[in-house]
Amino acid sequence: MTDDQQRAFGRRVKEFRKATGLDQQDLAARLGKSASWVSQVERGLIPVRKLDILRELAGQLGVSLHKLEPSLPRVGPEEPREAVPVNDLDGARLLISGHPALDVLLPSADVDDGQPASVADLASRVDVAWDLAHRSEFAELTAELQVLIPALERGIRTSTGDERVIGLRLLARTYQALSASFVRQDEADAAWIAADRAISAAEASGEPLEVCAAIFRLTHAFVRLKHLDQAEHAARTALQTLSDHLANRPPTPEENSILGSLHLVLALIHSRAGRRTGAKAEIEAARRVAQALEADRNDFDLEFGPTNVEIQAVSTNVELGDAGEAIDIGEALDTSGLSAERQARLLMDLGRAYVQRRQTGEAQDCLLRAEELAPEMLRSHTAARAAIRELVLISGDSAPSELLELADRADAREN
Secondary structure (H helix, E strand, C coil): CCHHHHHHHHHHHHHHHHHHCCCHHHHHHHHCCCHHHHHHHHCCCCCCCCHHHHHHHHHHHCCCHHHHCCCCCCECCECCCCCCCCCCCHHHHHHCCCCCCHHHHCCCCCCCCCCCCCHHHHHHHHHHHHHHHHCCCHHHHHHHHHHHHHHHHHHHHHCCHHHHHHHHHHHHHHHHHHHHHHHHCCCHHHHHHHHHHHHHHHHHHCCHHHHHHHHHHHHHHHHHCCCHHHHHHHHHHHHHHHHHHCCCCCCCHHHHHHHHHHHHHHHHHHHHCCCHHHHHHHHHHHHHHHHHHCCCCCHHHCCCCHHHHHHHHHHHHHHHCCHHHHHHHHHCCCCCCCCHHHHHHHHHHHHHHHHHCCCHHHHHHHHHHHHHHCHHHHHHCHHHHHHHHHHHHHHHHHCCHHHHHHHHHCCCCCC
16 A cells, blocks of 8 residues: 555545544544544554454445445455455554654754653653553554654654653663564564664663663564574673673562563574473573562563463473473463463463364364454464464364354465
């Protein structure tokens, strides 16, 4: 969808909305979206390409799908079943393309930026962005970031003193949220860019632990790119440097959250490389760190703690083919205190483990529950989609309709 097509689509949405007598808040509520998302769509700032969202939008506006989006092909009397390729972070990808605040360097004489947002307001919006990231609500996250990131990038270039330092820390957190989301949508190159910007902002703010947290995000981007040597180097260097720094004193809880998270990502790297001994050793190291914390925490939005370590242990065992151990660990966990993303990740890995064991009913149940929690994450998760595809093949002609419908939604059917 070109920029002109996005703007034309937005004008149609606005026209149809007004014809139904709805305001933006009303339409947003009916769609389960935010008013900000509707506003961004109507102004042509974010694309809407996902077929189920287009269908729902057309239904709420009281028009046919083809009238809302004429570019969709007609397929007989039925609406087209194939989804138009989509990534709900497309708008965010554009946002990080080029310099983040070029207009500050080359200001226009006739532009009035108005009253800048307060630090408290920006901090609140960063919390909202992370909440959306944890819930894998990527379209809403894009809409939020299209306002937040420009405000932060301009703010750090026009402020001084403590206000600038706070702005840099908020910017580092924001780019970390974006990097984590890009990883979940399998957009690893964009995740790399966002993580690198988070590292720069964190360093400029004088917060070294935030730098380490951003390196953790960068490492996950390298893993998605299958650059395991880069991933291991980044994580190992950060872990060793922080450990050396703490040689003469016990870590704070925040430092333990960083240490433990770096052990977990090293476990992931070892498991992807098929190094069983290394993966198990890193999980045990993370367990020891988590025991020192005694409770689940969310320092630097890492959600590190005893429960998250066991979630990663499940994932590691699945990667290594130890399905039985993965199931034993996973089924004993209570993840209700963690984000929807963490809960869905456990369910996807349990689904994969049950597929390895050919326990089709349990696998289907886990994958459907994961979809309920984080549908966009499941549809972009390569391993989960592969598990669904294999589950359909195992079930053969007896595959239940719920499984076939899940496979269609996740685009996980055999071609």
